[in-house]
Structures are given as structure tokens and as C-alpha cells.
Amino acid sequence: MTEKKLAANEYLKVNSNYLRGTLKESVANQVTGAVADDDTQITKFHGFYMQDDRDIRAERKAQKLEPKHTFMLRARVPGGVIGMDQWLAIDDIAKELTDYNSIRLTTRQTFQYHGILKRDLKPLIKGLYQSKLDAIAACGDVNRNVMATTNPIQTQLQQDVHDWSVKISEHLLPKTRAYFELWLDEEPVDHGDKEQEPVYGKTYLPRKFKIAVAVPPYNDVDISANDLSFIAIEDENGRLAGFNVAAGGGMGSTHGDTNTYPQLTRVLGFIKPEDTLDFAQAVMLTQRDNGNRYDRKRARTKYTVDDMGVDAFREATEKHAGKKFEPAREYEFTSQGDRFGWVEDVNGKHHLTIFLEAGRIVDDEGRTVKTGLREIAKVHQGEYRMTANQNIMIANVATEDKAEIEGLCRKFGLLGKVLSPIMLNSIACVALPTCALAMAESERYLPRLIEKFDVLAEKHGIADQEIVTRMTGCPNGCGRPFLAEIGFVGKGPGKYNMYLGADGKGTRLNQMYKENIGEDEILAEVDSLFGRYSKERESGEGFGDFVVRIGAVKAVYDGREFHAVD
Incomplete structure (x- = not known):
């Protein structure tokens, strides 16, 4: 019998000398703005991707120039908490070392830069490190940025959860010193044949691995995307009693390939807080040992859980942990978005969550978002907390400072504009012009499309209704479109697959409603559905529940039924 061939990335990882590859030589080569092909896969483990400006790709080709290669770098910020000195450094770096002078908040509760020239990679990474920030394992076949519930920060429970997100992130970092040698001038050490990755091994994980920590009833981190x-x-005293552990969620799929699908997470059982790191590592090891290393499209943990079965996956995890799960505890999620405006916590501190369109922090077209956040950071005595929905919280504001902070927000346009509930519950991935995978617009298009939805919502008398709406330029699912009540996934220029039927809580998948449609068809469908929703909805019924009840789509609670149609 012919032995199956491993995916190409598996050989790259083995031959990379623990993620060093030929990166040093690639970055030193000034003949091109790119890095060597094999190194483009290794860079991801260091937190950055090579991209090019697709808006000018054809123009440069006509001029017989190579694409304008730049890099996107994503930081590792477990729990999304940033100090004010750190923010000022982040802002300075965007201005000095990127083409776009912008910062983007991502759906992984961190920030990323776009438009970094190759010669600026090392200075940028050094600058972040001097501010106690890094990009280690922010991308690649490893555990990535660990997310934690942000909204609201009201009790000790939320602080405990954030602390655990940091501990988990630190515990699961790769042990190779490649990052420090290549970017921070650490002197290389000859380790001989000694193993450098006691947990990951030479081949690391089959694919990326995402972790989130949630505090019910708020599912703002969308646990089923992890x-x-x-x-x-929570225990009877409002403290952390422990965690239900869930595995096998994920969003990515491939157009036309029914062997791929988004999936909801499955609860394995309950653990005590002191067992958290053991079980975090154990689930990751179960995926390391059993994940698909032949077909990267089927390599995420969700497929491992489905292929093994939940019981077998649970047993393998318990074996790695050397301890058993307890029966899962009761919990309920009621929302998946952010809570905007001021929230006061039990300690008398105040927290202001602000909507950022598609997570973009930039000054352009009359917007002064970047300047505003910089000026606030100069006087604020607390911190910024990035949310998993591309927004930002100005956290831990003293009562006597509220007026000043709010005044600065209004001065720079961070507050004051009336936004619809649909807009406030929207997410868009970056897509064009920088993402190589994008098939259609997202970040630059969704806000304008939602403005047209708002007109229709007003027309039908449902302008006050929250409807989770998300768009991505491709089916990889970075913007978590398959957990949206209305989801759009790019199929081609100006064309999208339209999905309906998630529940607004992140506990049900949507399903395709219309395939490969443009704006006119989208607006016609939304107009019709909004009209029916206005007239036929039951008391308190959300839009996603309504479209399922009327049979527009079926309810999907298992990704293996995602492609099924009646």
C-alpha cells in the first residue's frame, strides 16, 4: 500500500531548524522586497505574513515591476489589555515603520500592522519588544493569541479570567529561541541534538490552534470559533469555581468542498482552576497527535473531534492530562457582541466601550480615530482593552476623570455619531487590497452596505433591532461569518454567498440562503426579509430565530449538516 504523503508544510517545519529557516538570509536580501517562498510559511510563526497591494498589482506588472511586497504583523496580546505607554509606542511604530500609518484591531482581540517594508521588520519587532509586546506565535501552526471576555469588566471573576488567558498563552508558547535570535539579536546557542520543543516537537501542530476564555452570559469571544x-x-461568592472545557470549534471552510465546514465547539467536562494549564496542554497534545497532517483543509481540531468522536477525544485528553474531567456545569449565553457606552464596576471604576468601524484606527476622510486614541492615552490613568469584535474599551476610568475622557472622545469623533444596532453588531475582515486570500471586498464595503440596510430597517419599523451581521472576503472565516444572523462570504468581485440563521448568541451556525449574489440582489432579499420580520415576528424573537422558524433556512447545530439542504 502506498504511504500517504504529508502536507508540504510538514516538511518545511521539520527542515526549518526550529522555525529559523533561511529567514536571516531572506530578510538581508535587498534585491527583492519579498522573502523566499519557503520562508513565507515560517514567518507566520514569528507573527507576520507577506502581502502585496492588490490595488496596484496589475499596474506594477505592466511596468515590469515585482508586486509591492510588504508585510502584515499581528501582535500577541492575551486578553487584549494594553497599557497607555504601550499604546503610545504602538502608535509611534505605525507612523514611523508602516506605509499606512494605521492600526487594525482584529477579531483575535489584538492589533496588527499592514504595509511594513522588509527592511523595517526587525526595527518594528524590536520596538514592540521594548514596550513588552511581541508577535511570538501570533500566527502559524501553534497556539495563537488567547482571547478573554472583555465586556463588562465588573467583578473579580473577569479579572481572574483575564489572568488565566495570560497564563495559558505563556504556558503554550514555543520554546525555540529563533524569534529572539533573528529579531532581538540574541546570540545563537548550539543545542546539538537536544530537543528544543518538548511540547510541540519538530512538526509543531497540524494547523493553527485558537483558544478563548468566556464568562457567561457574555459570549463576546465566540467560543465556537475556537x-x-x-x-x-461562577461560585456562590461570585468567584471562579472552575471551567467547562470545550473543544472543536472553528470557522474556516472552502467554497464548493463539502468535506470542509464550520463547526460548533463540544463541551468535554468541568475542571478546577488549578488544572487549567494541564488541560489546555492536554487538548493541544491530543490535536498534535491526532490531527490531519496530510490534508491541511482537514487539519483543524474540529475535524479531529469529529473523526475521533467526542468520547474518544475526551479520553485521549484525560490521558495526556493524567486526570479526569468532572461532569460539565450548567451555563447559558445570551449575547455575542459588545456592550457600548459607560459601565461602572463594583469598585467604582468606569469603562467606556467605543465602536470602531471594521476595527480601523486611522486618520482619514475627516476621521481622527488614531489621533483621538493617542491623545486619550496621554492622560488616561487606566488601560485600553481590545475586544474580540474589533472595538476598544477605555478601561478603569476614575469617576473624577470621566468628563475629561468623554470630552476627548467627542472632540475626536469617537463618540457623538448615532450608529444603528446593526452597525454596532457588525464585523468585517481586512480582505482587499492586502489579503492574498480575499475574493471580494469586506472591510471597505460592509459599513456602506449596512448603511443601506439601515434605510430598510427604518422603512420596516425595526431600526431598533440588533442583528449580528458579518462579512469576510473569503470562506476562511476570520470575521466569524458563520456565527452571524446575516453573514456574507466573498465569492468573487462584488459577489457574495449570503448566510442566515445563527441565533445572536454564538451557539448556532447559519446556513447558505443565496449563492453568488451582488448588491442589488442582497438588498432585495434583505428588504423582503425585513418586511416579513416586522409583520410576522413573535414577541422577543431575534432575526436569526425568525428566519429559521419561517423555513428560510434550517437550524444548524452540527457543522456536518452545514451543507445539507431539505
Whole structure:
């Protein structure tokens, strides 16, 4: 019998000398703005991707120039908390070392830069490190940025959850010193044949691995978009009793390939807080040992859980952990978005969550978002907390400072504009012009499309209704479109697959409603559906529940039924 051939990335990882590859030589080569092909896969483990400006790709080709290669770098910020000195450094770096002078908040509760020239990679990474920030394992076949519930920060429970997100992130970092040698001038050490990755091994994980920590009833981190999730269970004193552990969630799929699909996470059981790191590592090891290393499209943890079965996956995890799960505890999620405006916590501190269109922090077209956040950072005595929905919280504001902070927000346009509930519950991935995978617009298009939805919502008397709406330029699912009540996934220039039927809580998948349609068809469908929703909805019924009840799409609670149609 012919032995199956491993995916190409598996050989690259083995031959990379623990993620060093030929990166040093690639970055030193000034003949091109790119890095060597094999190194483009290794860079991801260091937190950055090579991209090019697709808006000018054809123009440069006509001029017989190579694409304008630049890099996107994503930081590792577990729990999304940033100090004010750090923010000022982040802002300076965007201005000095990127083409776009912008910062983007991502759906992984961190920030990323776009438009970094190759010669600026090392200075940028050094600058972040001097501010106690890094991009280690922010991308690649490793555990990525660990997310934690942001909204609201009201009790000790939320602080405990954030602390665990940091501990998990630190515990699961790769042990190779490649990052420090290549970017921070650490002197290389000859390790001989000694193993440098006691957990990951030479081949690391089959694919990326995502972790989130949630505090019910808020599912703002969308646990079902993660390979591993910890669901905080509160005791009678409002403290952390432990976590329900869930595995096998994920969003990515491939157009036309029914062997790929988004999936909801499955609860394995309950653990005590002191066992958190053991079980985090154990779930990751189960995926390391059993994940698909032949077909990268089927390599995420969700497929491992489906192929093994939940019981077998649970047993393998318990074996790695050397301890058993307890029966899962009761919990309920009621929302998946952010809570905007001021929230006061039990300690008398105030927290202001601000909507950022598609997570973009930039000054352009009359917007002064970047300047505003910089000026606030100069006087604020607390911190910024990035949310998993591309927004930002100005956290831990003293009562006597509220007026000043709010005044600065209004001065720079961070507050004051009336935004619809649909807009406030929207997410868009970056897509064009920088993402190489994008098939259609997203970040630059969704806000304008939602403005047209708002007109229709007003027309039908449902302008006050929250409807989770998301768009991505491709089916990889970075903007978590398959957990949206209305989801759009790019199919080609100006064309999208339209999905309906998630529940607004992140606990049900949507399903395709219309394939490969443009704006006129989208607006016609939304007009009709909004009209029916206005007239036929039941008391308190959300839009996603309504379209399922009327049979527009079926309810999907298992990704293996995502492609099924009646």
C-alpha cells in the first residue's frame, strides 16, 4: 500500500531548524522586497505574513515591476489589555515603520500592522519588544493569541479570567529561541541534538490552534470559533469555581468542498482552576497527535473531534492530562457582541466601550480615530482593552476623570455619531487590497452596505433591532461569518454567498440562503426579509430565530449538516 504523503508544510517545519529557516538570509536580501517562498510559511510563526497591494498589482506588472511586497504583523496580546505607554509606542511604530500609518484591531482581540517594508521588520519587532509586546506565535501552526471576555469588566471573576488567558498563552508558547535570535539579536546557542520543543516537537501542530476564555452570559469571544475554549463557572461568592472545557470549534471552510465546514465547539467536562494549564496542554497534545497532517483543509481540531468522536477525544485528553474531567456545569449565553457606552464596576471604576468601524484606527476622510486614541492615552490613568469584535474599551476610568475622557472622545469623533444596532453588531475582515486570500471586498464595503440596510430597517419599523451581521472576503472565516444572523462570504468581485440563521448568541451556525449574489440582489432579499420580520415576528424573537422558524433556512447545530439542504 502506498504511504500517504504529508502536507508540504510538514516538511518545511521539520527542515526549518526550529522555525529559523533561511529567514536571516531572506530578510538581508535587498534585491527583492519579498522573502523566499519557503520562508513565507515560517514567518507566520514569528507573527507576520507577506502581502502585496492588490490595488496596484496589475499596474506594477505592466511596468515590469515585482508586486509591492510588504508585510502584515499581528501582535500577541492575551486578553487584549494594553497599557497607555504601550499604546503610545504602538502608535509611534505605525507612523514611523508602516506605509499606512494605521492600526487594525482584529477579531483575535489584538492589533496588527499592514504595509511594513522588509527592511523595517526587525526595527518594528524590536520596538514592540521594548514596550513588552511581541508577535511570538501570533500566527502559524501553534497556539495563537488567547482571547478573554472583555465586556463588562465588573467583578473579580473577569479579572481572574483575564489572568488565566495570560497564563495559558505563556504556558503554550514555543520554546525555540529563533524569534529572539533573528529579531532581538540574541546570540545563537548550539543545542546539538537536544530537543528544543518538548511540547510541540519538530512538526509543531497540524494547523493553527485558537483558544478563548468566556464568562457567561457574555459570549463576546465566540467560543465556537475556537479550537479550545474555557467557559468560566461562577461560585456562590461570585468567584471562579472552575471551567467547562470545550473543544472543536472553528470557522474556516472552502467554497464548493463539502468535506470542509464550520463547526460548533463540544463541551468535554468541568475542571478546577488549578488544572487549567494541564488541560489546555492536554487538548493541544491530543490535536498534535491526532490531527490531519496530510490534508491541511482537514487539519483543524474540529475535524479531529469529529473523526475521533467526542468520547474518544475526551479520553485521549484525560490521558495526556493524567486526570479526569468532572461532569460539565450548567451555563447559558445570551449575547455575542459588545456592550457600548459607560459601565461602572463594583469598585467604582468606569469603562467606556467605543465602536470602531471594521476595527480601523486611522486618520482619514475627516476621521481622527488614531489621533483621538493617542491623545486619550496621554492622560488616561487606566488601560485600553481590545475586544474580540474589533472595538476598544477605555478601561478603569476614575469617576473624577470621566468628563475629561468623554470630552476627548467627542472632540475626536469617537463618540457623538448615532450608529444603528446593526452597525454596532457588525464585523468585517481586512480582505482587499492586502489579503492574498480575499475574493471580494469586506472591510471597505460592509459599513456602506449596512448603511443601506439601515434605510430598510427604518422603512420596516425595526431600526431598533440588533442583528449580528458579518462579512469576510473569503470562506476562511476570520470575521466569524458563520456565527452571524446575516453573514456574507466573498465569492468573487462584488459577489457574495449570503448566510442566515445563527441565533445572536454564538451557539448556532447559519446556513447558505443565496449563492453568488451582488448588491442589488442582497438588498432585495434583505428588504423582503425585513418586511416579513416586522409583520410576522413573535414577541422577543431575534432575526436569526425568525428566519429559521419561517423555513428560510434550517437550524444548524452540527457543522456536518452545514451543507445539507431539505
